Amino acid sequence: MDHPSSIITQVRRDEEENATFHEEGSSEVSASNKPQSRGLLHGIFCCLCHPDTEPPPAKNDAPLSVEENGSLSKVPAEPLLPQLKSNDEGKICVVIDLDETLVHSSFKPVNNADYIIPVEIEGTLHQVYVLKRPHVDEFLKRMGELFECVLFTASLSKYADPVSDLLDKWGAFRSRLFREACVFHRGNYVKDLSRLGRDLNKVIIIDNSPASYIFHPENAVPVASWFDDMSDTELLDLIPFFERLSKVDDIYDILKEQRTSS
Template structure:
């Protein structure tokens, strides 16, 4: 049978009573020692004149002590509850302070998609070791290098995607780099360390807070820990440390362009062929599958940047100037850049040359 736990004050009461009674007995005169002292010191007061403490008096002291212990036990629980409440308040305050740094700064990291623009696809790109690489030496200080093809990659992908740079760096570090890397404002939004989850020493990017349909979101990163919450949306590319012969970003263009040209419903299934294998091998397999499917559907295989293999125009290409009978207005018809410019959707005003 389960017994309710005994309050600590009641468990301690017998010990208190025992110690008090032991103290009383310790200070009572010992008859044998009194007799010995009488023989050795005849001048002391006779034992008959020293009245020992009454047994009833000792019992009264014990009863009073027990009553005091019971009263203390009755009064202790409220004090304990008050202490526990104070401790819980302190814990909540500490947890809230920690969450202020460990949780994203807001629930919706990106603004709502403008009315009529729900078909927009979002490309989230990491900064450090993905688009750029930084190094430090005592002789030259900090030096920032751009990954080969980074500027061209951003410019071309802006015709198909809403581009978001999501970095675990602080904005004071990332903004100067992005200003130099993207002077034409192809990047729609910038997210920093304050918008990440801090878990087990890693700044994790929670794509569910982007305020976007995850079936239309692709993230490019070099570290799978950064996207551990939604790994199915990620394309992992090699970490870049300054290799001038790297072509990872340019290798991804056929995959990312194919998502838009084929109007893929769920990008997570489309990019699954790249998961769990080297990037070059995954891209080669993807292009082979895409070409075979296009030929099976009676079309022509599309090569890099949307050009047909035989050099003829592809009238189905949504990113080609003149497609669907539209005029070339400086941006590919149907492209994200052409549709969003001037709509106030970007987090910062677009350059004058890009306004329409």
């Protein structure tokens, strides 16, 4: 599913497919799916799988919980997040997605890439070109001041961890969760907020893919998928909303009001 039998030989094909996709623009993205790629790029970045595919084998960083025969297997009792630190007591936990929410990454060389991340796959080193979404610095800095922020991505840690090291200059992310922390459900990697170990009335997820938060849509602040529009202001525009949200005891009324007004 994530890795074809001859993954390395398909790198060029993946580059071409993704180059074509990015040139066509984000307006072609389905509201419920991130870009689909059946090769190398999909195996590293994408949080969604083809709905007809089988769950990936354990050696490919499979999620801990997999849907079997129409029902979810038991999830580990251990919470995904460590105990809340004293300086975060009383704060809302904000789960933040990475790809197409904060950054966009590609194997295709990009002249204005903010970062170039080497990723080794099956003994071969590949360069991943990463673009930062406009205003991501201001956004993360302020979010880290207001909330207990958690990076939660369905991408592999070998790519997402070094990107986060470079991106988060303020230590906004108290924790980082990767693909293995997701639940594989009906072909998608889902971020099950009930497994975090936090009260759900104090948990928010920011993500461009509704499939990622299908278990808890009422906890979501959706954002538009971002690829390369340097005039984008979505993260900057969200800051006043989150400043207001940081002062409430229960997130549901505010998020419901936001959904009905948008």
